[in-house]
Each structure stands twice: as C-alpha cells, then as structure tokens.
Amino acid sequence: MRALRIALLLGICALASACQHVDPWERNLLARPDMAWEPDELAATQENHTYFSKEAAMPGGGVGGGGCGCN
Amino acid sequence: MSQKKRRARSERRAAERAAVRAARSGRGTFAMLTTSALALIPGLAERAAAQSQENGWSFAYGYSMYAEGSLPASKVSAGSRERYDIDTHAFKLAAPIGGNISLGLDVAYEKMTGASPWLIESDLAGDPVVVMTGASIEDARTDVLASVTFIGEKSRTSLTGGTSMEDDYTAINFGFGREKDFNQKATTFSWGMGFSTDEIDPNGTSFNPLPSKHHKKVGSFSLGIAQVIDRASVAQSSLTLQYADGYLADPYKLVSAGGINSEDRRPGTRTQISWLTRYRRHFERVHGSLHADYQFNWDTWDVKANTLELGWHQELFELITIAPSIRYYTQSEAKFYAPYFALGLPATQDASSDYRLSPYGALSFKLRADVSLADLLKVPQARIGLQYERYESGAEYAIGSIGTENPALVDFSVLMLTLKTGF
Numbered sequence: 121m122r123a124l125r126i127a128l129l130l131g132i133c134a135l136a137s138a139c140q141h142v143d144p145w146e147r148n149l150l151a152r153p154d155m156a157w158e159p160d161e162l163a164a165t166q167e168n169h170t171y172f173s174k175e176a177a178m179p180g181g182g183v184g185g186g187g188c189g190c191n
Numbered sequence: 192m193s194q195k196k197r198r199a200r201s202e203r204r205a206a207e208r209a210a211v212r213a214a215r216s217g218r219g220t221f222a223m224l225t226t227s228a229l230a231l232i233p234g235l236a237e238r239a240a241a242q243s244q245e246n247g248w249s250f251a252y253g254y255s256m257y258a259e260g261s262l263p264a265s266k267v268s269a270g271s272r273e274r275y276d277i278d279t280h281a282f283k284l285a286a287p288i289g290g291n292i293s294l295g296l297d298v299a300y301e302k303m304t305g306a307s308p309w310l311i312e313s314d315l316a317g318d319p320v321v322v323m324t325g326a327s328i329e330d331a332r333t334d335v336l337a338s339v340t341f342i343g344e345k346s347r348t349s350l351t352g353g354t355s356m357e358d359d360y361t362a363i364n365f366g367f368g369r370e371k372d373f374n375q376k377a378t379t380f381s382w383g384m385g386f387s388t389d390e391i392d393p394n395g396t397s398f399n400p401l402p403s404k405h406h407k408k409v410g411s412f413s414l415g416i417a418q419v420i421d422r423a424s425v426a427q428s429s430l431t432l433q434y435a436d437g438y439l440a441d442p443y444k445l446v447s448a449g450g451i452n453s454e455d456r457r458p459g460t461r462t463q464i465s466w467l468t469r470y471r472r473h474f475e476r477v478h479g480s481l482h483a484d485y486q487f488n489w490d491t492w493d494v495k496a497n498t499l500e501l502g503w504h505q506e507l508f509e510l511i512t513i514a515p516s517i518r519y520y521t522q523s524e525a526k527f528y529a530p531y532f533a534l535g536l537p538a539t540q541d542a543s544s545d546y547r548l549s550p551y552g553a554l555s556f557k558l559r560a561d562v563s564l565a566d567l568l569k570v571p572q573a574r575i576g577l578q579y580e581r582y583e584s585g586a587e588y589a590i591g592s593i594g595t596e597n598p599a600l601v602d603f604s605v606l607m608l609t610l611k612t613g614f
Contacts (some may be wrong), residue, residue, distance in 0.1 A: 142419050142611070
C-alpha cells in the first residue's frame with residue numbers, strides 16, 4: 121500500500137512537472153469536438169455495452185445495470 | 192500595419208475571445224475534462240456527465256445493427272451455426288431547467304435473435320467443439336437512465352438512477368459522482384460511486400426445466416484526475432474498484448466433464464480493478480487529433496486484461512471528420528475455466544467453459560465519419576455520424592501461446608448511425 125502511494129505521488133509529480141501553464145483563452149484547440157474523450161457519447165455507450173457482453177474486463181471502468189450479457 | 196496584418200490580428204483576437212467565452216461558459220476544456228472524469232461510474236458513467244456540459248438542450252438518436260459471424264462447421268457438434276443479431280435504438284436527451292441544474296434521460300431498446308453457445312465438449316480426436324442452442328432465442332432489453340446534475344462554478348455533482356429490463360433479467364442502479372476543478376480549470380479531480388442490484392429469473396431449458404431465481408449486488412468506487420498538458424494536449428487517468436456479490440454464473444451455459452454435463456459454476460464474489468489512461472493531442476497544421484487509450488484490468492478470478500486503442504480524427508473542409516481507429520484486447524483465463532473437464536468433476540467445484548473467461552486476444556478496426564448539418568439545416572450542433580466496426584477474436588491474437596482455443600470465440604460487425612442536435 122505504501123509503495124502504491126509513493127508510485128501515485130511520483131506519477132502526479134511527473135505529470136505536473138511536464139505540464140505547461142495554459143491560460144483559458146489559449147484552450148481553443150482543447151475545446152474542439154474531436155478532442156473530447158468520447159466525441160459521440162451515444163456510440164461510446166453502445167460500444168461499451170458490447171465489450172461488457174463479450175469480454176471479461178470492465179470496459180471504460182465499469183457498467184452497472186447493463187443487463188445479463190448471457191449470450 | 193498592413194490591412195492584411197490588421198485583419199489577421201482581429202481574427203486572432205476574435206478566436207481568443209471565443210475561447211475565453213467557451214471556457215467561462217463551461218464548454219471548452221472544462222467540458223472536455225468533465226466528460227472524461229465521470230466516464231467511470233456504474234450507472235452514472237459518462238452519460239450524466241456529458242449531459243451537463245452543453246448548457247443547452249441536446250437530443251441524440253442512434254441506431255445500430257450488430258451481427259455475429261457464423262461458426263465454421265468444424266467447430267460445432269450440434270445446434271445452429273448462426274449466432275446473435277442485435278438491433279438497437281437509443282435516445283439521449285439533456286435539458287437545462289435553470290438554476291444551474293441539468294436533467295438527462297437515456298433510453299435504449301435492443302432486440303436480440305439467434306443462437307448462443309451452450310457447452311463445449313471434446314470430439315473423437317480430443318479437440319473441443321461447441322454445442323450451440325437452437326436459433327430460436329428471442330429477447331428484448333430496455334435500458335432507462337435518468338440523471339440530475341448540479342453545475343457550480345468549479346464543480347459538478349451528478350445523481351443517477353436507472354433500470355435495465357429483459358424478459359428474464361432486471362437490474363436497478365444508482366450512482367453519485369462529483370468533480371472539482373483546480374488550477375484555473377486545468378486540473379480536474381473526480382470521484383464517484385455506483386450500486387446495482389440485479390435479479391435473473393432464467394427460462395427453463397431441456398437440462399433444467401424449472402430453474403430458480405438468482406440475485407447479485409454490485410458496488411463500485413472510482414477516482415480520477417484529468418490534466419491539461421499544453422495548449423494542444425490533455426491526459427486523464429482513473430482507477431475503478433468494483434465488487435460483485437451473489438449469483439455470478441451463467442444459467443444458460445453448461446460444462447462437460449467426461450461426457451457428463453452440469454451447470455456453469457462460479458465463485459459468489461468478484462473484485463475487479465480497472466486502471467484507464469487516456470491521451471488526446473491535436474495537430475494544428477494538419478487539423479487532426481490523436482486519441483490514445485490504455486486500460487489494464489485485474490480481478491480476483493485471476494483474469495488480467497489489457498486494452499490499447501489508437502485513433503486519428505481528421506477534419507476535412509471544416510465540415511467532415513473521418514476517424515479510423517484500431518483496438519487491441521487480450522485477456523488471460525479465469526482460474527476455474529477449462530474448455531472441458533475430466534470425468535469426476537466434484538459438484539461443488541467452480542467450473543466454466545464460457546468463451547468470455549477463456550484466454551484469447553481480439554483485434555478490431557473501426558471507421559467513423561461525422562458530417563456537420565448545422566449550415567444545411569440552420570440548426571446549431573446538428574450532425575450525422577456513421578460508424579462501422581469489425582471485431583475478430585482468437586488465440587492467435589493473444590499475448591503468449593494459448594494451449595487450446597475456445598471454439599466459441601466470437602467475431603462480429605457493428606454498423607451504427609447517430610443523429611444529434613442541440614440548442
């Protein structure tokens with residue numbers, strides 16, 4: 121557990137030191153629709169449900185109430 | 192200063208003002224970071240978070256056709272070689288009701304037909320072959336999720352409740368999620384939890400004509416961080432813990448032990464951990480964006496899985512976006528899995544031949560096209576998207592060598608159409 125905490129702290133420090141300061145008015149590129157985590161939420165929900173039904177892993181971090189998937 | 196330079200400066204300032212307005216109004220990066228973070232929580236998931244972003248009405252409709260490939264005759268010893276087809280209609284509505292509160296509603300309806308793997312047995316040569324059900328299975332699923340999101344200056348809080356109903360299966364789920372922005376909204380922390388209670392009331396089969404009802408409960412907790420790296424890239428990392436307790440087996444599957452069939456049997460609890468990291472980078476010169484996602488999964492059934500997905504989103508003529516992507520998935524087998532078992536398998540021993548718990552890898556290719564209809568229809572945010580995915584799985588795609596491939600591994604194709612509009 122202690123090793124996990126240290127790894128997490130190191131990870132956050134590495135991420136923070138690699139980041140540049142970006143003012144809000146400089147974020148127009150980040151605001152583009154094609155930069156979203158899921159450009160189409162509806163399609164992503166359908167995809168995750170399919171992977172949930174066919175694979176052993178939790179897709180996208182978890183699916184609750186997603187049905188039986190018994191096929 | 193020349194007129195050309197004055198015009199360029201004026202356009203640049205206008206773009207900057209638009210970016211500031213977007214950031215202040217909760218669109219822009221703020222929106223993107225938010226969409227990321229809650230895409231983790233059961234029930235709550237990405238749906239509620241996404242609905243809170245646009246500060247306006249939005250409506251989306253999707254239709255998808257999912258078709259599994261038929262199995263080769265050499266892998267089937269009985270039953271239909273044809274497998275599942277699923278048609279899905281999905282709706283998503285987001286409605287702001289004032290006072291920084293947004294309501295969301297997601298509804299999906301699926302109709303499923305086809306045949307399913309029933310058990311795996313060995314043929315005369317000792318190779319595993321699958322016994323399929325008949326091709327007469329028909330089922331439908333309705334999924335409803337409602338959400339309310341409270342949008343603050345530097346935080347969002349969402350509550351969700353939903354249900355998933357099939358002829359033989361009912362699930363009810365609740366979720367809570369919270370996000371908080373720091374560092375001028377360049378950093379977003381999120382956490383959330385979800386709970387689901389499920390009941391399965393199986394239909395009778397020739398093996399078990401009068402099955403009994405079963406229940407399970409699933410709880411999950413998630414923690415995430417999203418960070419702006421520079422003016423063209425952003426990353427997000429999140430950890431999810433999920434615990435399930437109850438009936439976790441598949442009532443429609445059997446295991447074969449030396450020719451004697453018995454029910455699929457699995458442990459009564461399962462803890463799963465998922466670590467998901469995502470990266471997005473825009474390349475201004477070519478008007479394209481790189482998407483890279485990696486996910487590691489581990490659970491107490493000894494299944495380890497890795498997923499890597501890479502995509503490129505290319506904008507063309509400020510009207511069309513073409514997005515090809517490739518996804519690689521690989522998993523190890525569950526500790527109680529075998530394609531078939533030796534005679535004398537104890538009735539109390541966990542045992543499953545489900546192909547989804549077998550060791551394998553999968554490769555899928557996806558191509559998506561989005562066309563903006565905003566100018567054509569004079570409706571803001573109106574667009575149409577078409578997507579095709581081809582998924583193939585097998586032992587040859589796995590990391591390392593697999594002794595015996597499960598003959599029921601699935602290949603499928605999905606064609607999906609989505610329409611979206613908003614005000």
